[in-house]
Amino acid sequence: MASHNLPIRSIADEIANRSSIFAVCFCFLCSIGPHFRNLPLWVSAIVIVSLGWRCLQNLGKIGELPKWVLIPLVFFGGIGVFAEYWTVVGRDAGLALLTVMTSFKFFESKRHRDLLILVFLCYFLIATHFLFSQSIFTAGLMFATLVVITATLITINQRDDKIDLRQLLTFSARLVALSVPLMIILFVLVPRVPGPLWGISNEQRGGVTGLSDHMSPGQISNLIRSNEVAFRVDFEDKVPAQSMLYWRGPVMAQYNGSRWYRARRQVLNRFNLTVTEPAVKYTVTLEPNGEHWLLALDMPTKLVPGSLMTEDFQLVSTKKINDLLRYSMESHLAYQVGENESLEYLGLTLEYPATRNPETISLGKSLAERFDRNEDIIDAVLTMFREQEYFYTLRPPALGDDSVDEFLFGTRRGFCEHYAGSFALLMRAAGIPARVVTGYQGGEYNNVGNYLIVRQSDAHAWTEVWLENRGWVRIDPTAAVSPSRIEQGLDDALSDDESIFRIQNRNPLFGNLLYSWDNLQHSWNDWIINYDDRKQRNFLSKLELGIENWSDMVFALVFLLLSVTGLFWLIVRYRERPPKPEAYEILFKRVLKKLSKRGFQKRPSEDTRAFLERVSSRDFPQRDQLADIVELYNRIKYGRQDDTSRRLNSMRTLIKSLEL
Amino acid sequence: MFSVSLPGPVRRHFDNWFDNHNPPSPDAILLHNRRLYILPTRFGYLFAIMLLFLFFAAINYQNSMAFVLTFMLISLGIISLWHTHKNLLGINVSLQIPRPVFCGEYCEFKFEVSHANNSTRYAIGLQYADQAPVYVKLEPEGNTEARLKLPTAHRGQFKPMGITVFTRYPTGLFHAWGWLKFDLPILIYPRPAEKARLQQNLVEQYDGQTSTSTIEGDDFAGLREHRVGESLRHISWKAYAQGKGLLTKTFQGHARPSLWIDWNSLTEGSLEDKLSLMASLVLAAENEEQKYGLRLPGTTIEQDYGNAHKHACLQALAIFRQSDFNQELELENG
Numbered sequence: 001m002a003s004h005n006l007p008i009r010s011i012a013d014e015i016a017n018r019s020s021i022f023a024v025c026f027c028f029l030c031s032i033g034p035h036f037r038n039l040p041l042w043v044s045a046i047v048i049v050s051l052g053w054r055c056l057q058n059l060g061k062i063g064e065l066p067k068w069v070l071i072p073l074v075f076f077g078g079i080g081v082f083a084e085y086w087t088v089v090g091r092d093a094g095l096a097l098l099t100v101m102t103s104f105k106f107f108e109s110k111r112h113r114d115l116l117i118l119v120f121l122c123y124f125l126i127a128t129h130f131l132f133s134q135s136i137f138t139a140g141l142m143f144a145t146l147v148v149i150t151a152t153l154i155t156i157n158q159r160d161d162k163i164d165l166r167q168l169l170t171f172s173a174r175l176v177a178l179s180v181p182l183m184i185i186l187f188v189l190v191p192r193v194p195g196p197l198w199g200i201s202n203e204q205r206g207g208v209t210g211l212s213d214h215m216s217p218g219q220i221s222n223l224i225r226s227n228e229v230a231f232r233v234d235f236e237d238k239v240p241a242q243s244m245l246y247w248r249g250p251v252m253a254q255y256n257g258s259r260w261y262r263a264r265r266q267v268l269n270r271f272n273l274t275v276t277e278p279a280v281k282y283t284v285t286l287e288p289n290g291e292h293w294l295l296a297l298d299m300p301t302k303l304v305p306g307s308l309m310t311e312d313f314q315l316v317s318t319k320k321i322n323d324l325l326r327y328s329m330e331s332h333l334a335y336q337v338g339e340n341e342s343l344e345y346l347g348l349t350l351e352y353p354a355t356r357n358p359e360t361i362s363l364g365k366s367l368a369e370r371f372d373r374n375e376d377i378i379d380a381v382l383t384m385f386r387e388q389e390y391f392y393t394l395r396p397p398a399l400g401d402d403s404v405d406e407f408l409f410g411t412r413r414g415f416c417e418h419y420a421g422s423f424a425l426l427m428r429a430a431g432i433p434a435r436v437v438t439g440y441q442g443g444e445y446n447n448v449g450n451y452l453i454v455r456q457s458d459a460h461a462w463t464e465v466w467l468e469n470r471g472w473v474r475i476d477p478t479a480a481v482s483p484s485r486i487e488q489g490l491d492d493a494l495s496d497d498e499s500i501f502r503i504q505n506r507n508p509l510f511g512n513l514l515y516s517w518d519n520l521q522h523s524w525n526d527w528i529i530n531y532d533d534r535k536q537r538n539f540l541s542k543l544e545l546g547i548e549n550w551s552d553m554v555f556a557l558v559f560l561l562l563s564v565t566g567l568f569w570l571i572v573r574y575r576e577r578p579p580k581p582e583a584y585e586i587l588f589k590r591v592l593k594k595l596s597k598r599g600f601q602k603r604p605s606e607d608t609r610a611f612l613e614r615v616s617s618r619d620f621p622q623r624d625q626l627a628d629i630v631e632l633y634n635r636i637k638y639g640r641q642d643d644t645s646r647r648l649n650s651m652r653t654l655i656k657s658l659e660l
Numbered sequence: 661m662f663s664v665s666l667p668g669p670v671r672r673h674f675d676n677w678f679d680n681h682n683p684p685s686p687d688a689i690l691l692h693n694r695r696l697y698i699l700p701t702r703f704g705y706l707f708a709i710m711l712l713f714l715f716f717a718a719i720n721y722q723n724s725m726a727f728v729l730t731f732m733l734i735s736l737g738i739i740s741l742w743h744t745h746k747n748l749l750g751i752n753v754s755l756q757i758p759r760p761v762f763c764g765e766y767c768e769f770k771f772e773v774s775h776a777n778n779s780t781r782y783a784i785g786l787q788y789a790d791q792a793p794v795y796v797k798l799e800p801e802g803n804t805e806a807r808l809k810l811p812t813a814h815r816g817q818f819k820p821m822g823i824t825v826f827t828r829y830p831t832g833l834f835h836a837w838g839w840l841k842f843d844l845p846i847l848i849y850p851r852p853a854e855k856a857r858l859q860q861n862l863v864e865q866y867d868g869q870t871s872t873s874t875i876e877g878d879d880f881a882g883l884r885e886h887r888v889g890e891s892l893r894h895i896s897w898k899a900y901a902q903g904k905g906l907l908t909k910t911f912q913g914h915a916r917p918s919l920w921i922d923w924n925s926l927t928e929g930s931l932e933d934k935l936s937l938m939a940s941l942v943l944a945a946e947n948e949e950q951k952y953g954l955r956l957p958g959t960t961i962e963q964d965y966g967n968a969h970k971h972a973c974l975q976a977l978a979i980f981r982q983s984d985f986n987q988e989l990e991l992e993n994g
Contacts, residue, residue, distance in 0.1 A: 011785075011793065011828070012703065116703050116832055120710055123733060127714055130725035139725060146729075150736065150831075157832040159783040159795045175743070175830070179735035186731035195722040323722070529724045568742070573693055 012113040019163050020156045021058045024115050025051045025106070027152035030145050031122040032099055038132055040084050043096050046077065050103040065107045074104050091131050098125070115156050122149045134324070134529050136521060147173050182564075188540075189557040191550035192533040210289035211249045211438050215260040215461060217403055220438070221394050221415040226456040229287055230440060231295055232522050233452040236281040242442050243486050244333050246298040246462065246474065247454060249439030251312040253349050255428070257356035258403055260421060260436045263348060265310040273301065274336040285525050286325045292316045295439060295454075297331035298474065304329070311345070312435070313337065313472075326530045338471035341433075346466060349433035352425055357404040360422065364429020374467055377430045378475060381423060385480040388412070390419075392482035416485075419477040420461040433466035437474070441486060448512065449519030584636045584644075587651055591629055594658065608633065622658055629654050684819075684841040688754035691825065691838040698745050704833035707737060740831035747827045748836045751775050751784060751798075755842045760971070760978075762939070763851040766809040767818065771840075773825070774803030783829040786840075789822045815935065816982045818846040849974040850932065852940035919945060920963070921973075922955040935977050942977070946970045956980055 029051060036044045056062045077100040078088070085093035102121050109115060126142050126149075151172035155163060210230065212219065231247075239245075252260035279301060286295060294307055294315040303309065304327040307317045317325075352361070371377045384390075391413045399406045404422045407414050414422075420436050427434035441460035443452040462476040479486040531539075540547040547556050581589075592602055595615065602611045612630045616623040632651045636644055681694050689695070700708070711733055718726035756770045769788075775781060778800045786806050787793035796804045810820055819841075826837035921941045926934045938954070945952035946965060953963035954973045959980070961973055 010702070011787075012701075014792070112832075117706075120703075120707060123729075124710060124714065127717065127723075127726045127729050130723050130729065131721060134723065134725045139728075142725075142729070146732065153832065154830040157783055157829045159785075159829075160797055171830070175736060175739055176732075178739045179732055182735035182738060183728065183731040186734060187728060190727075190731070192727075193719050196720045197716060198720060528728070531724050531727075532722060565738075572742075572746075 014112050015110055016112050016115050017161045018058055019161050020115055023152040023155040024118050025055055027122050027149050030148045031125040039096055043099050046100055046103045050106045054106045070107050095128050119153050136524050147176050150175055185560055189553050191553045192536050194533050211293055213250055213262045215252055215417055215438055217399055217418055220417045220459050220461055223459045224457045228456050230454050230456050231284050231286040234283045239452055240333055245442050247295045247440040248298045249293050249295055251314050251437050253435040255352050257353040265312050268309045268311050275332040277334045279330040279332055281330050283328045288322050296329045299335045300331050302330040324525055324529050336471055346433045349435050350428050352428050357402045359405045359409055360425055361429040364426045368430040374432050381426050382480040385477055390481050416478045417461045420463050423477040424463045427465050435464050437462055437464055446515045446518055448515040449522055583648055584633055588633050625654055625658055682839050682841055684843040686843050688752055689840055691748055691751045695838045696748055696836055698834050698836040701835045707833050737833055741834050743830055744834040744836045747781055747829050750777055753825055753840055757844050758846055760847045762849045763812050763815045767812050769808045771806045772803055773806055776801055783827055785826045787824050812848045815848050815850040815978050818848045847975055847978045849978045850935040850939040852943055853936040920953050920955055939977050942973045
């Protein structure tokens with residue numbers, strides 16, 4: 001009690017109780033835990049050690065860390081982050097710095113002020129998770145974390161060491177749940193500004209799988225083991241046949257004997273495309289791939305904002321794609337292109353190292369001698385793949401230096417990259433310009449949401465050869481070996497024990513469930529993640545409420561908020577209204593009002609009796625009646641309850657007779 | 661809470677409005693809607709700044725989930741505004757009349773905090789000015805006691821302004837409070853004068869009164885039977901221990917002394933100094949168990965002694981020329 005007599009600077013200066021400190025430690029662990037895989041190990045270690053120390057200190061097992069230890073620690077923490085990233089700003093370094101500093105803050109946190117600031121930092125940390133992932137899973141996890149942080153905030157402000165955990169979490173969850181409707185209103189109606197406002201470093205998320213800018217044997221078969229979604233496609237009309245779904249990605253024209261590379265190419269400035277059919281229109285929702293590739297059906301005829309097309313007809317984004325990207329696209333599936341290819345580039349697409357793969361090169365050369373027409377050479381090779389003992393497998397045997405020779409004449413087992421690579425080399429040896437195109441082939445139709453899912457496991461490689469008067473022609477040697485790969489999809493092409501787990505392979509009920517889940521993710525991406533200024537305008541105009549521009553939105557927002565809070569306020573006001581004054585008080589007030597009209601004002605310092613005496617002392621005509629009224633008033637107020645109604649009645653008649 | 665200075669008429673208007681909404685109560689104050697005030701705390705403002713920062717970050721990164729989080733936290737803030745208000749609404753605070761104390765001592769206020777709701781109220785704080793608050797927790801429909809010790813600076817009627825009942829539960833973003841103004845007759849007695857000055861003045865007082873009183877001597881006269889009503893201090897405990905029964909010591913030739921504590925006999929010092937001195941004389945006389953009376957301009961309390969008499973005298977001193985005293989204060993404060 002003694003400490004309670006001292007003046008204090010602020011309520012927040014009070015020393016927090018034990019359970020609050022434990023709660024804040026747990027709350028920070030919950031908020032930072034999912035980040036441990038994004039943080040350097042030593043940063044995670046600092047988190048664990050400082051939280052452990054604070055908990056032990058809270059239990060009284062160890063003492064406070066002295067300032068002369070803490071200050072150098074903070075300094076070296078900052079240095080450590082700088083040494084790790086060579087910067088202290090940006091997403092990754094910023095997160096590490098925030099984490100380290102927050103951890104050190106725990107050592108000296110004992111007052112309410114400190115704990116509240118720590119809780120705010122935890123709220124802030126939630127936002128950093130969304131810079132790494134915005135999936136439904138992350139959102140759900142962060143929602144739960146929000147409940148934990150809010151429960152911590154309640155614990156701190158409860159000022160009671162005893163905690164009923166269940167009640168606390170229920171209350172916190174209720175607060176969070178109550179916030180949802182208002183959040184939705186704000187989310188829909190707060191006008192979105194197209195960003196960014198200031199330059200941001202476009203950092204890559206960890207562990208993204210996707211197409212690479214080079215191709216060597218084994219690379220795509222690795223990718224194919226991943227069941228992750230590469231992109232989803234909503235077609236405006238019918239989905240084209242499976243065998244037409246070639247999603248064009250990186251084009252590789254340079255070959256060094258074992259690897260295929262992207263050639264440096266200029267931006268295409270004249271696009272000479274001959275088409276015979278109308279364009280296919282669709283919208284792609286591309287998952288982040290950490291690279292520049294924009295996937296589109298072969299052959300794309302539209303540009304995405306912030307992208308360009310190279311001379312080898314590849315859509316390239318100017319920025320790395322580290323966020324979910326949605327774009328509408330048009331493609332022509334039947335086309336003729338590139339008849340006027342430059343000689344320089346054609347020369348490049350004929351090059352190969354003479355010292356590697358001698359058998360393949362001599363086969364190519366002999367084919368060139370045997371056939372006059374280039375089409376015949378191509379047919380001969382495809383026939384060779386089709387009719388000889390070549391196998392399509394995910395697990396080809398390991399290959400040595402002259403990998404194409406070993407594959408074509410030895411193992412004869414390979415995946416799409418083996419067939420595409422060896423085919424392109426054979427063509428070059430036979431004098432036909434050829435290049436390898438990587439991308440995806442096919443896709444899985446989700447009949448729940450009516451869209452196509454293309455996964456990493458749909459990754460594919462094929463070739464393009466250049467023929468006089470026909471330009472670049474797509475040849476897929478894999479189709480010769482395993483037609484079912486192209487017509488039905490990967491799983492049908494592989495033997496049972498190699499089959500990838502896809503939704504189609506499961507039983508119908510479970511499969512439908514998974515399609516619904518994927519559909520949910522697709523809608524999530526479509527409605528939540530991609531809800532930007534354009535989407536907002538489209539959505540609001542579709543509602544037909546007359547909300548067209550941002551001032552309409554602000555108006556609607558203010559109107560909605562005011563009416564909701566107004567309604568709320570009225571309800572609360574009604575439910576918690578002050579007690580209605582008793583009947584005798586109302587009557588007596590009327591008397592006082594009458595008297596005040598006659599110039600007798602009751603002073604605040606006077607009680608009723610003193611006031612009456614003062615009034616009566618003047619020459620007041622009806623002083624006896626007045627005295628009776630006051631007497632009745634006092635009797636009702638302080639006397640027995642049972643006579644009240646009778647006394648009230650006589651009070652009323654007296655007041656009526658009072659002629660003022 | 662408020663440190664804004666308003667122009668005179670506005671200020672008066674505000675004060676009127678404020679007094680109308682917060683009438684002082686003789687016994688209990690029910691915190692209904694009109695008596696409750698709510699403002700963000702410093703942490704509320706900090707939270708708002710953080711949200712602004714978050715909002716711009718969300719725009720910059722075009723991160724939809726960051727928008728969701730920002731809006732979620734804004735909503736949480738608004739919801740907590742309502743909850744903080746609700747936590748205080750309908751709380752009833754009543755005050756027992758505190759015991760009178762001397763100026764400079766702490767006056768202990770004993771409150772009873774109760775409510776009729778079917779919910780638990782956490783962290784209901786009672787605070788006086790800038791002193792550390794006390795917190796109570798109320799069970800559903802429960803009541804509890806809270807004590808505040810208020811420092812006293814002036815004698816007379818004590819009407820402490822700035823006692824509040826407040827809460828920041830559940831989030832600490834908002835501070836809801838109601839003013840506790842009680843219209844109770846709480847008296848603060850004048851601060852007794854310091855001992856050294858007292859001794860000297862006591863002698864002077866006695867010197868002026870030799871005709872009616874003498875100082876108690878040491879001439880022991882003998883023992884006689886104890887009569888009911890006589891002071892226990894004069895009982896010969898030695899004789900009692902020897903089993904002779906209760907005997908009173910008598911002193912030869914000395915009557916029970918009595919004195920007048922007279923305003924007019926004091927010449928030096930200000931009004932407050934004189935009252936302080938008189939208060940300490942009252943205490944000393946009471947301590948010595950002599951009859952004493954009090955003479956103030958306009959008030960006379962006849963000679964007597966005992967607890968009731970002492971308090972009557974001290975009360976008279978406490979309220980003596982309170983209006984002068986207030987004017988003096990106003991002059992001091994400019």
